[in-house]
Amino acid sequence: MEIIMQQHLEEAKRDMDKAYAHLQDAFVKLHVGRVVPTMLQGLLVAYYGNPTPLHQLASIQTADARTLAIQPWEQQAIPLIEKAITESQLGFATKNDGRVIMATLPPPSEERRKALVKLIKVEAEKSRIVIRNLRRDYKEIVKAAQKEGISENELKRSEKKLQELTDLYIDKINHLLALKETDVLSI
Structure with a gap:
């Protein structure tokens, strides 16, 4: 059963990676004075x-x-x-x-920079919501595995690892948001 739980956690990590990559792509598309x-x-x-x-x-x-x-x-x-x-x-x-x-691309005005900051905060929050929804979905999968014979200790361990994974990705999103916000406001 431990192998199955590990596979579920790896799937959760892959899905959270996709959500984080999507945020990175969204941030790249938001121009802040330099074109790509x-x-x-x-x-x-x-x-x-x-x-x-x-x-x-x-x-x-x-x-x-x-x-x-x-x-x-x-x-x-x-x-x-x-x-x-x-x-x-x-x-x-x-x-x-x-x-x-x-x-x-003309240089962004102060008003445009503030609007961009709001936009990146919205995008970051969307990604946080996706991460939390993934945590909820995988937590349900883990709980369903309990009915299949997983021990209470294994269940708690898996839930703890899932929460640690969620916290890691939320921190990554917050860090990326802080970098992008600094980038936007420093132009």
Whole structure:
């Protein structure tokens, strides 16, 4: 039975890793003055009437700290890409020279930085909720195993390990939040 409990704890760890990775991805997409190509990763372009991910239509590179250079594979995609970037409300200003689109991110105002801090706090809280829900779900699995013959001591040990795992991931989320908040406010 101990092996089964260990497998459940490993599954819980994998699921908590996914929740933490999701938060990291969400934080990367929140721009704070420096641009990275992944900021446009989820952007869809209406290409021939089909929503197509931008990275399938063009190469995206960092030109400088505030500018992305987007070079479409086909020139007729330039106005469609520009329109998608403008409508995305990511805050980029675009211009093109007929071959390359330059998407520039203006420096964030104090108001924008405060809004970003609120947004990252909301994202962090969502991740904490996911972690706590995973703890609850796996705790139910552990309790169900008691009916299958697991001892009371093994049950308590498993619940304690599950709580330690939960605390670890909550601490990781809090640390990541503190770093991101400092990053946003120091621009």
